[in-house]
Amino acid sequence: MVSRRTGLKAVAAGFIIALALGRPASAAVDIDGYRFDDSAKVAGKDLKLNGAGMRTKLVFKVYAAGLYLPEKKNNVPDILKQDGPRRVTLQMARDVSSEDFGKAFTDGLNDNVDKADKAKIASQISKLGAIFASVDGLKKGDVLHIDWIPGTGTVCELNGKKLGDTIPDLAFYNALLRIWLGDKPVDRSLKPALLGDAR
Template sequence: MITRRKMMQGAAAVLLASAFAPGAFAATEVAGVKFEDTATVAGQTLKLNGAGQRTKVIFKVYALGLYLPEKKTTAADILASQGARRVQIVSLRDLSSEDFGEAFMKGLNANTDQAERTRLLPQTKTFGEMFASIPGLKKGDVLIVDWVPNVGTQCTLNGKKIGETVPDVAFYNAILRIWIGDNPADSSLKPKLLGGS
């Protein structure tokens, strides 16, 4: 006859074994937000290159994870990366579409020159219309910005597609430079996205 104690020991052993099973630690946590080690974009498996949080003054604004086909440690290598890519943003506070859009434009302008901004103006306008189409981000909302090869930049908010597809890879790279460019939005976030601690 199996005693209650033996049943409990068996259950504990199963739990312990599952805790150390492959994949048990397959998530990176940032400010209470879990980023899985892999993501799939257009049928391609991507790896989490790095993740961190954007802080403004003393406020936690959002957690961000960067997914690439293979790990890279420099901004130049990330921008030259072939294949699909993903930026996953999880809001850590309520943000109006105006605040988020303004921060986006500030980051874009800080990391592009006048000629590039002029060239990317139509795409930037299309992206700006996306911000205008949503009331903002609530705490816990998940905004995903994907680069899909031969298609373009696609955005989803909580799993629902928002905005138009923007076809130019130069525009996606301009978005990435908001966080990994020479003048990143948060200097402490950049090294984390480059795979640092």
């Protein structure tokens, strides 16, 4: 005869299994406590999480980053020529001043975009600088989306609020992607994570 306690355990185990089976097949990715959903909707299109990882500087966590694409790719040239919208999501792991954040982006562009290509997007880099200058720093827990929307341009959104003007050139967005995916990425362990090779 089954004891009452054994029966309760069986019921509890069945309930847990039912809950697990009821969850979506694609669970979110967790990067040191920062959650990235497996998909995101940008400009009405469903994008897939290509990869995610943590940006560190020295021993400090700066932000968790996720890259969303129409189709998963682990090759940088393929990512840069993909059609459709794209998204980079940054979840801040510490407070960063707008000056430091803007400088990090500028340094990343300088390291990964040659002078000729940079000259072509100079005015757009200035627009990005103005966007960062309009923000009174980034706080731990802030979420920044940097989206490419075909026919519109680069759109930055902080905690659900659009920042500054739209920046129209695809070459500019690809230059931004090179900050993380270029030959001299801002964080050498983050690049393979965004490419889906590591987590």
